[in-house]
Amino acid sequence: MTTSTRPLHLAAELAPGSGRADPGPHTAARTVALARLAEAAALDFLTHDDSFAGPGLDALAVLARVAPETRSVGLVPTVTTTHTEPFHVQAAVATLDWVSRGRAGWRIAVSPTGAEARLLGRRPAPPAAELWQEAGEVAEVSRKLWDSWEDDAEIRDVATGRFVDRRKLHHVDFQGATFSVKGPSIVPRPPQGNPVTVVDATRPAARDTAAHHADVALIRATSAEEAAALRAELRRGARAHGRDPGQLRVLLSLTVDLDAYEGGPGALAELIAGWHGGGAVDGFHLVPAVPERDLERFAAGTVPRLRDRGLFRTAYEGTTLRDHLGLARPLSQYATTGAGA
Amino acid sequence: MSTATGRKQIHLAAHFPGVNSTTVWADPRSGSQIDFSSFEHLARTAERGLFDFFFLAEGLRLREHAGRIHDLDVVGRPESITVLNALAAVTDRLGLAATVNATFNEPYELARRLSSLDHLSAGRAAWNVVTSSDAFTGENFRRGGYLDRADRYTRAAEFLGTVRELWDSWTPDGEPGPFAHSGPQFRIEGEFPVPRSPQGQPVVIQAGDSAEGREFAASAADVIFTRHSTLEAGREFYADVKGRLARYGRAPGDLKIMPGVTYVLGDTDADAQERAAEIRRQQVSPQNAILALEQVWGRDLSGYDPDGPLPDVDPDPDSTLVQGRVRVADPVAVARRWRALSEEKGLSIRQTVIESGSRQSFVGSPATVAAALEEFVAADAADGFILVPRLTPGGLDAFVDRVVPLLQERGVFRTEYAGTTLRSHLGLPEPVWKGGTP
Numbered sequence: 110m111t112t113s114t115r116p117l118h119l120a121a122e123l124a125p126g127s128g129r130a131d132p133g134p135h136t137a138a139r140t141v142a143l144a145r146l147a148e149a150a151a152l153d154f155l156t157h158d159d160s161f162a163g164p165g166l167d168a169l170a171v172l173a174r175v176a177p178e179t180r181s182v183g184l185v186p187t188v189t190t191t192h193t194e195p196f197h198v199q200a201a202v203a204t205l206d207w208v209s210r211g212r213a214g215w216r217i218a219v220s221p222t223g224a225e226a227r228l229l230g231r232r233p234a235p236p237a238a239e240l241w242q243e244a245g246e247v248a249e250v251s252r253k254l255w256d257s258w259e260d261d262a263e264i265r266d267v268a269t270g271r272f273v274d275r276r277k278l279h280h281v282d283f284q285g286a287t288f289s290v291k292g293p294s295i296v297p298r299p300p301q302g303n304p305v306t307v308v309d310a311t312r313p314a315a316r317d318t319a320a321h322h323a324d325v326a327l328i329r330a331t332s333a334e335e336a337a338a339l340r341a342e343l344r345r346g347a348r349a350h351g352r353d354p355g356q357l358r359v360l361l362s363l364t365v366d367l368d369a370y371e372g373g374p375g376a377l378a379e380l381i382a383g384w385h386g387g388g389a390v391d392g393f394h395l396v397p398a399v400p401e402r403d404l405e406r407f408a409a410g411t412v413p414r415l416r417d418r419g420l421f422r423t424a425y426e427g428t429t430l431r432d433h434l435g436l437a438r439p440l441s442q443y444a445t446t447g448a449g450a
Numbered sequence: 451m452s453t454a455t456g457r458k459q460i461h462l463a464a465h466f467p468g469v470n471s472t473t474v475w476a477d478p479r480s481g482s483q484i485d486f487s488s489f490e491h492l493a494r495t496a497e498r499g500l501f502d503f504f505f506l507a508e509g510l511r512l513r514e515h516a517g518r519i520h521d522l523d524v525v526g527r528p529e530s531i532t533v534l535n536a537l538a539a540v541t542d543r544l545g546l547a548a549t550v551n552a553t554f555n556e557p558y559e560l561a562r563r564l565s566s567l568d569h570l571s572a573g574r575a576a577w578n579v580v581t582s583s584d585a586f587t588g589e590n591f592r593r594g595g596y597l598d599r600a601d602r603y604t605r606a607a608e609f610l611g612t613v614r615e616l617w618d619s620w621t622p623d624g625e626p627g628p629f630a631h632s633g634p635q636f637r638i639e640g641e642f643p644v645p646r647s648p649q650g651q652p653v654v655i656q657a658g659d660s661a662e663g664r665e666f667a668a669s670a671a672d673v674i675f676t677r678h679s680t681l682e683a684g685r686e687f688y689a690d691v692k693g694r695l696a697r698y699g700r701a702p703g704d705l706k707i708m709p710g711v712t713y714v715l716g717d718t719d720a721d722a723q724e725r726a727a728e729i730r731r732q733q734v735s736p737q738n739a740i741l742a743l744e745q746v747w748g749r750d751l752s753g754y755d756p757d758g759p760l761p762d763v764d765p766d767p768d769s770t771l772v773q774g775r776v777r778v779a780d781p782v783a784v785a786r787r788w789r790a791l792s793e794e795k796g797l798s799i800r801q802t803v804i805e806s807g808s809r810q811s812f813v814g815s816p817a818t819v820a821a822a823l824e825e826f827v828a829a830d831a832a833d834g835f836i837l838v839p840r841l842t843p844g845g846l847d848a849f850v851d852r853v854v855p856l857l858q859e860r861g862v863f864r865t866e867y868a869g870t871t872l873r874s875h876l877g878l879p880e881p882v883w884k885g886g887t888p
Contacts, residue, residue, distance in 0.1 A: 137538075137570050161558070163643020164626075166566040173535035174570040177486070194554060196510070196590040197529065204528040208486045208536035228558045230638035258526065267476045270737035275521045278512065291589035293519070295509040297484050297526040 116435060117385050117420045118358055118392030119412070120183075120325075121147055121404055123157045124165065125364075125396050136166050141178045143400055150408035151422050153433040154183025156216055156307070156394065161189060161225045169201055169215075176209035183212045183430030185307050190247035191220035191240055192229040196290055199251035206299035211429035214305030214325070217244050217318070237314040239286075244315075246285035248306055248322035253281040255303050256441040257293030279443045302438045305430050310343060311362070320346025324436055325358045327394050336361050336389040358391040358434055366398035367406040374410025381411070382420055457862045460827045461706055461834025461876060462854075463503045463547070464496040466527075467842045470775075472712060472808075473524045474732045474840050481843050483524050486536060491843035493537045496544055499850035500864050502875040503545025503576055503653075504537065505675075505836055506530040510551060511587045513774035515741065516750060520774075522738050524842075531563050538571035545872030547576035547655060552605060553583065554591045557612040557636055564652050565617060565644040573648030573871035578655040578675060581606045586773045603662045608635040610654065610670055618885035620646040627885060651881040653872050659687070668694035671705060672878050675836055678709040678811045684831030706833040706876055711811035712840060715848050719814045726813045729840065730804050739800035742807070745772050746784050756800040760792050820856035827862065 123143055140157075147155055159168035168186035176184060184205065188198055198215075206213035219240035220226070226234040234240070262277035281292035310319035310326040319326040320343050328343070330336035344354035361384065367374060381393055397403030415421040431438055466489065467473040474480060482488050493504045509527050513520040530548035537546055546567065550560060560577075568575035581602035588594045612631045619629040619642045630639040656663065656671035667674040668691060676687060692702045714729060716722030734742070736756035743761070744751050748769025751761060765781035778784055792802045812819045826832045839845025857863035868874060873881075 137572075141539075161562075161643070163562075163641075164645075165643055166569055167563050169532065170535045170563060170566040170570060173532045174539055176536050177490075177539040192556070193559065194591050194593075197555070200529040201532050204532035207484060207528055208533060210486065224640060228638060228640040229556050230558075230636055231556060263526070265475060270735040271521045272475055272523055273519075273521050273525055275519045278519050288592045289589075290591075291511070293512060295512065295526065296528055 115385075115388075115391060116422075117381070117415065118153045118360060118434060119150075119381075119395070119415075119421065120154045120156060120185075120360060120392065121152055121395040121397065121400075121407070122362075123155050123400060124168070124171075125158065125398070125400065136171060137174050139401075140171055140175050143404060144175045144179050144182060144184075146404050146408055148179050148182040150412045151425055152182055153392070154185050154212075154214060154305075154430055156185045157187065158216075159187040159189070160218070161192065161220055161228055162222065169205060172213075173205055173208055176205065176212070179209075179212075181212070181425040181428065181433075183214055183305065183433060184209055185214035185216050185305065185430075187216045187218045189218045189220045190244040191234070192225065192231050195247045195250050195288060196254070196294075198247065199254045200294060200296050202251065202304050203255055203294065203296040203299040206301055206304045207296070211300035211431070213299070213301070214307050214430055216307040216309060216327075217248060217322075218309070219244050219315075237312075241314050241318045243285070243287055245318040245322055246283075246288075248318070250281065250283040250285065250290050251306075252303055253283055253442065254290070254292055254294040255299060256439075256443055257281050258296075258298040259441045259444045260298055260302070263297065277443075298441065301429050301431050302441070305434065305436070309362070310339070316343065317346060319343060320357075321350045321352075323357060325360060325434065327360050327362045328390070329362050330389075333384045333387055333389040336384060337387070340390055356436060358436070360392045360394040361390045362394040362396055364396040364398065365403055365407070367403045367410075368398075374406050375414055377407070378411045378414035378418075381415060382418055385420065457824075457860070458827050459864070459877075460823060460857060460862050461708060462499065462501045462863070463505050463545070463708060463834070463836040464492060464499075464501055464846055465505045465710060465836050465838040466492060466507070467524070467839050467845060468507060469509060469524045469527060471523050471733045471738055472838060472840055473842065474729060475524050476732055476735070477841060479844055480841055483842050484526055484528060486533070488843040489528075489533055489537060490540050492839075492846055493541050493544060495846045495850050497541045499846070499854045500867060501544060502834070503547045503574075503872055504534075504541075505547045505578070505655075506533065506549060508549040508551060508580065510554060510582070511590055511774050513772075514586075515744065515773075516771050520741075522735065522741060531567055534575075535567055535570055538567070538574065543574070543867045543870060543875075545574045545576055545653065545875060546571055547578055547653070549578040549580055549657070552579055552581050552609040553602065554587070554593055555609075557609050557631075558616065558638055558640075558642075561613040561616040561642070562644055564613070565642075565647045568647035568649055568652045569644065573873070575647070575649065576653035576655055576673070576872055578657055579606055579610055579671070580657055584774075603666050605635050607666060607670065608633050612636050612638070614651060614884070616642045617646065617651050618883055620644075621885060622646060622650070622883050649871050649873050649881070650883065653876065653878065664691050665694060667691065667705060668700070669698045672873075672876065673706045673708055676707060676709045678711045681826060681829060681831050684709065684826060685829060688830050688832065703877065704879060706878075708834045708836050709811075709832050710836045710838050712838050713812040713819055713849060714810045715814070715816055715819060715852060717815065719818050722814045722818075726810045729810070730807065733840075734800060734804045734807060736800055739803045742803045743799055745775075746778050746781050746788070748772070748781060754799060757798045760789055760799055760802060816852040816856055820853050820860065823853075823857065824860055824862050
């Protein structure tokens with residue numbers, strides 16, 4: 110197959126198995142170098158794994174540090190919703206979107222272990238199913254809070270002395286099973302409207318939350334058929350939640366050791382082209398065994414072959430992560446009345 | 451700290467313009483309060499001026515007035531620590547201070563975030579510890595607003611102590627160790643995931659002038675962010691706070707006293723005074739005058755004419771009209787004072803608010819302002835200042851271009867950064883490692 114009707118999306122992980130991440134003072138320089146490498150290859154976005162159990166720096170902090178030193182690549186830190194405050198989490202993700210000028214996402218995670226619960230001391234860890242339900246509620250309230258400032262809420266009207274039009278600022282009055290939030294957000298609506306929500310749907314417990322809330326779902330599969338079935342399941346789920354499945358991208362997470370990979374970067378390009386062309390997935394999320402080595406080989410050996418086949422962009426065409434993913438910038442859910450409250 | 455000139459050195463910090471009426475948004479030069487470029491401009495300007503640190507306040511709920519979102523002042527801001535991590539990429543030496551509430555956070559998570567900032571900025575992180583007890587703010591959080599006002603500092607003190615235990619859980623040689631904290635507020639245990647950060651302990655700032663706040667600062671803070679007042683009151687405050695340090699085995703230089711100050715510069719003193727009066731009029735729009743009145747009276751006064759006389763009715767002492775900002779302490783006394791002022795000078799509502807409102811702290815030519823700043827520090831009324839510009843993002847430019855060189859000529863301000871960390875800019879001692887003995 111030489112052409113594809115759907116664009117190919119490529120992403121990569123910066124801190125595979127966050128337990129092995131270098132947590133020290135070289136993190137900034139090292140991560141900036143990796144991000145620039147990925148950006149030169151015009152990848153859609155970079156994920157940065159994280160866990161309270163560490164070791165490692167806070168992933169959202171690392172990517173905020175990277176943002177001013179990159180221009181185009183999307184930045185997607187892992188953020189847990191289990192022991193954190195939803196109001197703080199959405200403000201931090203919105204702020205990452207502001208400092209990166211529209212390139213932020215977040216990969217929702219939960220903290221299921223007792224060890225993590227004891228670090229925070231807030232409550233014991235509930236079962237995984239409840240944690241993913243809560244994660245879905247955090248995704249929902251985050252979207253409400255990002256929307257709680259309509260795009261044109263700031264008016265700076267000298268004649269009436271008003272800085273904002275208060276009819277365009279909204280209480281969200283969210284009641285979840287384990288928390289409630291009044292709103293509105295403290296942060297004005299971020300550049301993308303809603304930063305991109307990524308959910309790792311590998312585990313069945315996360316799959317409904319992914320279908321309901323994710324803009325990008327990550328899956329794992331050992332065959333194109335298995336990947337296609339998972340993608341179909343997620344798209345059905347999205348439709349069942351009243352969403353347009355065309356606004357959900359399904360990327361296959363692929364752990365790659367390009368030292369050991371048979372056939373090397375060229376064979377990887379064959380696999381990507383084959384699975385994508387066959388419609389199994391919308392793209393790939395590369396999880397490199399050794400980021401410096403494997404990302405370099407991927408950028409130098411795999412990406413050019415995909416470009417030769419006309420499958421992958423040669424340069425960024427837009428400026429935001431939503432642009433790269435072909436996802437529309439959503440209107441605020443509160444912006445429907447037009448005439449105001 | 452003194453230099454070869456023998457003069458006491460001034461510490462300077464820059465506050466991002468606030469979300470209140472000190473910030474003049476109606477000025478045509480007023481830019482975005484949220485675009486990263488505004489933060490970058492102010493931070494780069496502060497670094498060009500060799501400032502100790504850049505300071506961000508925090509907002510956790512939009513202010514409300516009479517049950518509606520307050521709409522007259524600049525509103526909307528980013529999450530502080532995230533912006534500071536980004537600023538670490540565009541500055542090299544400038545300290546980066548985040549205000550973060552101890553009531554609506556948890557020690558493990560915040561210790562990790564601050565330690566991350568210290569690593570990512572190579573030793574420039576600071577935390578301004580604030581507390582809150584109000585249920586209004588609590589409505590945005592899992593925790594809610596149940597904290598008793600009296601428990602605010604109890605929680606803050608144990609919070610800070612716990613954060614420091616976490617920071618000290620790695621040895622200075624880079625060996626991790628387990629931690630376990632068990633107290634009335636927090637029971638946590640495990641292993642801290644971040645190695646000891648470049649400053650060992652990020653700088654701790656405490657904002658608040660109450661007796662409890664002073665004691666808390668004396669026991670645990672590196673910098674106290676205080677209200678600006680007269681030279682005499684400043685000297686009294688300075689002596690009181692520094693006098694509390696010995697009880698905690700600390701030296702006077704271990705805690706820097708930095709009032710938040712505003713300023714207006716002009717080519718001449720008269721020119722500056724004229725501009726200060728104009729700024730005051732811009733800050734108190736007719737709508738803001740009525741609002742200021744309602745904040746004192748606690749009543750709906752929207753029917754009053756800002757250019758007319760003050761109300762005859764007395765303030766409502768039990769009012770809940772204003773939410774999300776500090777309440778006027780004794781509204782009846784303030785109302786009495788305002789009425790007296792209005793009658794004495796024949797002032798309207800707006801004129802009364804303008805006349806009685808807070809003045810710009812330092813007004814004058816660059817030479818006058820430089821001399822006044824030096825006088826405050828030399829007289830032991832302060833160790834330095836947190837400057838609050840009234841314009842985003844250019845409000846610091848003139849100060850750095852015109853006042854800083856004069857302070858340098860006087861030998862009271864650095865001509866280059868001597869060290870790389872915020873601790874070194876502030877002249878604070880190396881923190882003593884207290885880990886290893888659970």
